[in-house]
Amino acid sequence: MEKLNSFIAKGFVVFMSIITLFPFVYMILASLMTFQEATSIPPTIFPEVPQFENYSVAMEQAPFAKYFVNTVFVSTVSTIGTLITSILAAFAFVKLEFKGKDMLVLGMAALLMVPYEVTVFTNYQTIAQMNLLDTYSALIIPSLASIFYIFYLKNYLTSVPISYYKAAKVDGCGDLEFIVRILIPLIKPALFTMAILSFISGWNSFLWPILVTNSTDMRLLSNGLSSFATESGTHVHLQMAASTISIVPILIIYLVFRKQIIRGVVKSGVKG
């Protein structure tokens, strides 16, 4: 019985892994196919002859180097911004006493329910009014703070005993000093997870950059992928090649930090 159970459990894990991994594997396989193979019905799984030149052709289709620089820059700045604003906000919510705190928490929790698409229009209006369209500021400013991460950190911070804060206060430690010297080292795993999730979502953002930018100079990687869609149909094989290249940096980040990511996710029960 126990053997059967463990067999079923393992089978389930394998099944779920296949479902999760198949798109990635197929992306890589398709990036090595000819156009005919990629669009044939029934679909081809393995390319007959791997078409490595797809990669170089794909790279010429759009200024991917520029996109890459843009994406790294925008994702990094907005991640750092999100970290700073979330730490300060979560600290205030958990360790400070001020009037209207409960109302503020409630209001922010309510905002958490508003779908992203609803805020897109008002955000666009704001950015347009500020004459920031087609600039890095337009890409970065809306993602400098995130209610989701504030709540995520807030939960994490409640597990830091209030006596740490009180002890530090009696020792003459200011709030900022406390955050830098005590809080940040203690919540490092959470910050790591947060930074990486935020970086990934910056990396993958598609809708917002395409709305607020017009020039190719300002576009991001994921926008570049749509340039393979032409009037005569989509060059699937080239798109897949470009996609493969665009996820490589994220994969590298994951491989380097996988211990920290998993620790943070396991501890908080949040998945990206």
Place this chain on the structure above:
Amino acid sequence: MIKIENLRKVYSDNGYEALKSINLEMNEGELVCLLGPSGCGKTTILNLLAGLLDPTSGDIKFDNDSVINKHPKDRNIGLVFQNYALYPHMTVLQNVMFPLTVGKNKVSKQEAETRAKKYMEITNILELADKKPGNMSGGQQQRVAITRALVQNPKVLLLDEPLSNLDARLRLRIREEIRRLVKEIGITTIFVTHDQEEALSISDRIVIMDSGIVQQFDIPQNLYLEPANLFVAKFMGNPIINLFTAEKNGNNLTTKDFSINLNLLTKDRFKGELNKGKYIVGIRPEYFVLSQSPLFNVAIESVELIGKDAILNFNISGEHVKSITDINEKIQENQTVGFDIDYSKIYIFNEDGTRVY
């Protein structure tokens, strides 16, 4: 040294009146315990002294200077928490140095380390310097926490239930250590606890608190021998004091099964006139004495042996009574024995709990 005047604290979020009107005065170098059941306001006093809470009204003076409007860091205090609040990502040395490396008291790293090590030597934790708090025993963490509180050379040391996270044997040792240490340094110390044995064993004086009021502020033996009121009499002592409701009839205090002749009581222990009416008589277990010419005879329900003494359980006047006798009396269950009372050691309280004898 420390003077607390008419201190009152009402928590604004739930309107709970934690302290009603507290007046206390503590001397330089004294070790004072704040003792009381949970919710009595003892930790609130500590937090007010530390400046972590603001009082609703009243004043706190250190050396005749009001500290009410001073930030915690300017009050010159050291504070030790029940959970020690050691920063887990820092080594012991870094933890002890921490107060010297932040805020306006910042000193050079070199000096901080020298001063930290000086205090670590006093508290005997030099060899733990490079350990992290997570890898240490409760007793060691405790010592580190006290060292960190002392490193700024404060005038007042505040300890919030510092022993309650330790096991029983360690608690005995550490409490002696704490007393020796604070006496050696000569620092005024306030120690919060709910454990009367702990308070009795280390304090110079004890503040007994209940429901936001100081019930008695006295040297340890007086709390036991001369309780100010019914609460203190009930709180101090183990097994707890036996209480009987009695009515004054003529010259007698009558309970259901026995009565006390007021002429037998010690005259100068009376704190006031006894009028006709109801009273509460308190008799500690050791002041029921076996007697050949007893006040009453009673059958013993059960006997508990505790070392050289035996606790006799019996029922009289509708109360379950515990009395302590020498184990050599060899009293058995169901045996009928005669008891008298040591009249010079009993207490009589009004119904509101104030003591009249």
